[in-house]
């Protein structure tokens with residue numbers, strides 16, 4: 001059983017998600033692991049709080065239009081049945097920009 005569509009919770013009621021969703025449904029969008037604690041919600045998707053912070057920090061550059069994006073802003077395209085990250089503006093390929 002997977003959660004389809006957006007998950008919504010009023011601000012400050014994240015703890016209710018532990019009651020409403022089973023552990024198999026509480027999958028972090030970023031690392032793909034179940035969320036046992038430190039659950040967070042961003043734009044209808046679930047994350048570990050730490051993962052959400054990491055995702056915000058990761059920077060990508062679109063190879064098509066040159067836009068700078070965070071991991072959270074990336075769009076998703078399906079190529080040969082696989083989900084790949086893409087630019088939400090032009091749909092082009094994105095490349096992670098490593099920082100030191």
Ligand SMILES: [Zn+2]
Pocket residue numbers: 028029030031032033047048051
């Ligand atoms: Zn995570």
Ligand SMILES: [Zn+2]
Pocket residue numbers: 062063064065066067087088089090091092
């Ligand atoms: Zn682009």
